[in-house]
Amino acid sequence: MHILITGSAGFITSHLVEYILSQGHTVTGIDNYITGSEKNIKDALKNPSFRFIEHDILTFDYSTIAEPVDIVFHMASPASPIQYKKHPIETLQANSVGTKQALDFATEKNAVLVYASTSEVYGDPLVHPQVEWYWGNVNPNGVRSCYDEAKRFGEAMCMTYVRTKKTKVRIARIFNTYGPRMDINDGRVVSNFIVQALKKEPITIYGTGEQTRSFCYVSDLVLGLWALATKELNAGEVINLGNPNEMTIKEIANKVRAATESTSDLIQKAIDLDDPLKRKPDISKAKELLGWEPTVVIEEGLRKTIDYFKTIL
Numbered sequence: 001m002h003i004l005i006t007g008s009a010g011f012i013t014s015h016l017v018e019y020i021l022s023q024g025h026t027v028t029g030i031d032n033y034i035t036g037s038e039k040n041i042k043d044a045l046k047n048p049s050f051r052f053i054e055h056d057i058l059t060f061d062y063s064t065i066a067e068p069v070d071i072v073f074h075m076a077s078p079a080s081p082i083q084y085k086k087h088p089i090e091t092l093q094a095n096s097v098g099t100k101q102a103l104d105f106a107t108e109k110n111a112v113l114v115y116a117s118t119s120e121v122y123g124d125p126l127v128h129p130q131v132e133w134y135w136g137n138v139n140p141n142g143v144r145s146c147y148d149e150a151k152r153f154g155e156a157m158c159m160t161y162v163r164t165k166k167t168k169v170r171i172a173r174i175f176n177t178y179g180p181r182m183d184i185n186d187g188r189v190v191s192n193f194i195v196q197a198l199k200k201e202p203i204t205i206y207g208t209g210e211q212t213r214s215f216c217y218v219s220d221l222v223l224g225l226w227a228l229a230t231k232e233l234n235a236g237e238v239i240n241l242g243n244p245n246e247m248t249i250k251e252i253a254n255k256v257r258a259a260t261e262s263t264s265d266l267i268q269k270a271i272d273l274d275d276p277l278k279r280k281p282d283i284s285k286a287k288e289l290l291g292w293e294p295t296v297v298i299e300e301g302l303r304k305t306i307d308y309f310k311t312i313l
């Protein structure tokens with residue numbers, strides 16, 4: 001198969017590219033390196049089945065891809081709170097105009113389109129764990145709205161194409177993911193804590209540290225994305241992809257401390273407005289429709305991620 005991936009030099013996408021190439025398929029990737037990096041795809045670039053185009057998706061001329069395409073993964077977007085707050089307009093555009101262009105292309109090619117949505121569409125959720133039917137509790141003009149409302153708009157665009165053009169869309173609501181190649185500067189909790197622990201610096205807990213997240217190791221997530229793209233499904237299926245192993249931010253800090261044998265202190269810092277209090281995916285639908293669930297336990301995933309950060313620090 002030939003697969004097109006927008007945002008192909010990012011943390012999750014670079015693993016997705018490698019997985020798809022390892023399955024013997026051909027991949028075309030587009031990225032403008034706004035948050036992705038060439039380092040992430042340096043091995044993939046050596047593979048003749050990978051064609052990389054450095055370009056902004058908003059101005060990319062999709063008609064230059066003449067050959068058939070079976071699957072489009074529309075993944076391009078800043079995704080960490082620090083990055084989307086740094087690039088708010090680009091984030092809104094990648095998920096609105098960018099989604100429309102990817103949908104037009106997938107429709108013309110009669111390809112499956114997988115849209116990378118997010119657990120952020122649930123906002124600060126009032127339903128726990130989060131089930132796909134829940135519409136969310138989102139501040140439409142808060143500091144996170146450039147991301148969560150952009151993704152909600154992207155979902156609306158996808159479903160409109162399903163209804164009006166019968167585009168073969170599947171929507172992945174991706175929950176917190178961690179692993180090698182997380183960007184050291186994007187401020188995510190797992191990468192921050194590992195780097196702080198390895199450098200023997202204080203570990204920064206925002207707020208009380210009682211807020212929760214559920215962390216999925218990247219190789220598990222990639223298998224979920226691939227299953228979503230390749231299983232027989234109805235158009236417009238929306239599926240949570242994440243690991244339901246919920247923990248508080250203090251707990252993850254202590255796990256990182258134990259895994260790095262670090263003596264770093266935990267210090268408290270101010271928490272952002274609209275930082276969700278709890279988050280945990282209900283993955284019943286993924287289990288039933290995709291036969292997928294995560295298998296990498298947090299201790300194993302942290303060990304691999306810590307080994308990666310040791311090589312780059």
Ligand code: UDP
Nearest residue numbers: 081187188189190192204205206211249275
């Ligand atoms: N967080 C923290 N210390 C850090 C970075 C993040 O306590 O150095 C908290 C943050 O306030 C949030 C959680 O960890 O409650 C997850 O943050 P992250 O930026 O990884 O992703 P989010 O789930 O908020 O998109």
